[in-house]
Amino acid sequence: MEKHLFLGDEAIAQAAIDAGISGVYAYPGTPSTEITEYIQGSPVAKERGIHCRWSANEKTAMEAALGMCYAGKRALCCMKHVGLNVAADCFMNAAMSGINGGMIILTADDPSMHSSQNEQDNRVYGNFAMIPMLEPSSQQEAYDMVYSGFELSEKLGYPILLRVTTRMAHSRAGVVTSPLKPENQMNCPVNGRQRFILLPALARKRFKSLLVSQEVFTKASENSGYNKYFDAPNKDLGIITTGIAFNYLSENYPDGFEHPVLKISQYPLPRKQVERIVNECKEILVLEEGYPVVEEQLKGFLGKGVTVHGRLDGTLQRDGELTPDAVGKALGKEIQSYYAIPEVVEQRPPALCQGCGHRDMYEALNEVIAEYNGAAKVFGDIGCYTLGALPPFRAIDSCIDMGASITMAKGASDAGVFPAVSVIGDSTFTHSGMTGLLDCVNENTNITIVISDNETTAMTGGQDSAGTGRLESICAGIGVDPAHIRVMVPLKKNYEEMKSIIREEIEYKGVSVLIPRRECIQTLTRKKKASKK
């Protein structure tokens, strides 16, 4: 019984180690990155040889995790919310095959988009795949859920989706840990082909099994200690909370709840408890972080039956993360501020670091792009270099999803846009850019691809990048003419050379790959500090 100060992410990581995982599989993404990093730094993980290297993307991560579970061992697979879009093919079908060793898939959602392109609520995916879900309300609960979650997964025979949001992932609290469990022995499934070969005839059987299991999952939720009913005298209103919304509700009632409260942290919805609160209370208020997932389930399309308040009727804002103040307002409490933000306070948006190679890449690129009088379109991608959208650069025209810079530039080129330029980072390129490059090569698309190589996954804090040292050979292997794979060093003194290379390759009618390469200033500084010691 040791108490540690853990980020939510660290609590999840320690719990996974203590639960006897044999591997964590992940691609970095805020706010999930610290889970894998913690395991990479853990002495126990090192001693046991727990797999913890970064995967190329979330799909390869999840498939590898499923393979480990196929072999009877326990695996954790972590990603940020949009990463589950990348892994969705495996995710939906892992719900069909089920698992052998326990599997927890962790999604770290980012409502309010602190560091993301959207605020999708991945509980929708959990419902879509029809697998059980857990959503902790505290760091301790996150630890306990993961610690016992692998057993739950093995007992039910399916992967479990564990959902946290930014405020859980990136908030620290004291956590009491449990004893370290042994790893599972390797143990491939008997009759595994009946489950893991999803040929139509077999898949139809598996789907029927999944449907039959729904009742079992619901029973598990009804009997779960994470779902709690708190009775209270005033039954004019019943309040349902999910995940950390429970904390914001509690904050507003320091001396105990006024209305009955159903705290939900395990899904599918516990039917028995939901029926009780609906039967006992006149109206229902649903507090949930993210989309109105539970609210919609209760309300139904026609909105008949019980009156349900929440994000859909404007009681709470439809978008953005919850706060104690937003919940207080929904409960009719007075929120008092004594001081306003003075007008003198200006916005301070994030920016590329001083000395960053992306800056020099954009300086040179912008000058050449300007020569085309607005005809050129630059398709951006996901990473630090997305900040090239902001002043002083204002250098990109789009940023949609991992890898989209290459394929959108391709489509635009197909439509007649010239120059069609893609700007993508090295890690994003190996995550999801390589297949798009193959499309371009196969059609000899007139496109210029800039792989701005800082030899790391910088935005998330400098994790290893899957293609470091091999980008030219990867591009050549995919079929780019080596004469049009041009490496340069993005520095002020090289601007003239860089500009003439960019000009030449834009004018070349075919696929060009430019690789401005200079190590990330952050990882470089850290290495220098470490070598001084």
Next chain:
Amino acid sequence: MKTDIILSGVGGQGILSIAAVIGEAALKEGLYMKQAEVHGMSQRGGDVQSNLRLSDEPIASDLIPKGHADMIISLEPMESLRYLPYLKKEGWLVTNSRPFVNIPNYPEIEKVNAELDRLPHKVVLDVEEIAKEAGSIRAANIVMLGAATPFLGIDYDKIEAGIRHIFGRKGEDIVNMNLKALKAGYDLAQSLR
């Protein structure tokens, strides 16, 4: 006891180290603690903040409600003002006086100072100058922690122990530098109070 603190500054200034030291100290004191922070995109030179809550009873929310913060500790003067809606009526603001100018439209510092002057309870000090005198400008964040320590409700020696824990693996020199910075900030804040 219950203390709600907002830590603020600009990405890279070291507010998360302050939070980590206070967290360790609180844990040793047997207090409950919650500390929410933001990682990722906003860290790149943007405004950063952390909500730190200490209590001898369990804490519900990771975030501090508006009008509830006992103090704002800031490594940058304009950033200290950004979180004023969270400050209690009688709350304290402890901030570095030296502006971090990385935006073209940074306001005139006199205007920022005028806003600080209006507040009933504040400590404004040049932590970088004090850190330089104490040995290293890199410990400016720990000078700030020292200046805030009298308000925390945690014993000074527990904060020292927190510093030893957090910086211990970086070597004895770094620990001593930070302990010196802590003391310098602490002494100065005592004299200004």
